[in-house]
Amino acid sequence: MLTTILAAGGTAAAENQFGLQAALKEGGLISQSVFTILVLMSIVSFYILFSKLFEQQKIINQAKRVRQGFWTSNSLREGAAKLEKNSAYKQLVDDGLQAQDQHAKLTDPVEAHDWLHGSLARSEAAINSKLGGGLAFLATVGATAPFIGLFGTVVGIYRALIKIGASGDPSIDKVAGPVGEALIMTALGLVVAVPAVLAYNWLQRRNKSIAEDLSAFSNDVLGFLASNGAVKPTMAGATTTAKAPVKPAAATTTAGQAGGVQTRP
Template sequence: MWEAGFVARATLIILSIMSIGSWYIIVTKIIDQQKIFKQQKETAAKFWKASSIAAGTATLTEGSPFRFIAESGTKATAHHDGALLEQIDLSTWVTMSIQRAVDKVQSRLSDGLSFLATVGSTAPFIGLFGTVWGIYGALTNIGMTGNASIDKVAGPVGEALIMTAFGLLVAVPAVLGYNWLLRRNKTAMEDVRSFSADVHSVLISGAMSTSNAAASSKKVG
């Protein structure tokens, strides 16, 4: 196949890079998702048993998306000050901050999926291009030599068809991996959104209690 010319070699190299990239993304995403599922169990076991959001956050693994969301909500509650921010009510401000954190987690989980989708949709056509080019080269050689015997035709054409098979071999795992990872991402994000909603409720209820207590003390004073 390496004797088929520059175009055939380039096609083979491109498909090989696509295959390596696809498998790398699939494996790394599976590892990332497994970490999130493990961290979700850790959150359920430790976070909600803590005395406060801050104490619960300290029990979570550094770099965990659940810790990131809890820290974002806590910071939003503590830093709701300034002339511009005070124009936004606390609940809306905390909601916006937590939603930004959730969006960042989702964006990180989705990294690489577009590459898998691209490989799944283009690899068969790249392989087909290699096949067409290989057949064209074989027919050109036959025309130049004038020898159209079956052994002269079958060999080059058979090698050219390997490109189509290789393109499909690259595309199928990418498509299956994309769909599977997408479903697992959906499950992971359901856990993340559920956690963020609970954190939001706790933060807002705590902030409102503090605000009411402060208002009552002012009236008494």
């Protein structure tokens, strides 16, 4: 039993000679700098991922509240009062009402529809731009992290080969360890890049869905303003009025019957 424990301890000590710390030491300042850059990239990427998820979910919840009760209001100002202060949908409504007030003050004749549409589109673009903030960093990390890790690997292998050549012992046990440690940098680059790419694509897809909802709401606000409140979207949960029973179609008589008239299909 004692010999087994001592043997296991000796194996663990031998394994500790190879690994990340050994690779950083073998690669020198350049490998350590590459490792630090990759770690910072990973931390910032995950921060952007979670912060954007929180921001997107907030707007998605706002959209649910808009669908539930906004269009039951008698006016846009009354409906806007029901929304949160920093709601993206409230911003669209406020900008639309402001554009309507500004149109009456224009000295150069401009179509009201064009003026309102441009103002709402500008407000919608500002919201989408804010949602897209930080995604460029994720794309940059996904594109550059593998090459940064590869650079650390090249430097690590170069330094390892120089050290092995200086020692004059090119045996496989002397080459495999340092070269394998240098390859850790490439693995780290992939570990940083893959989550960043996945996060970028996922957040972009969610932003596209949010942008579609904002565009639909902006179009509804434009219709409401352009019609002085006569046009508003139909609420999904609204109670539908009972339809009048459909009268059965009168039976058509065919030619050959008494007084019948031949009907065309």
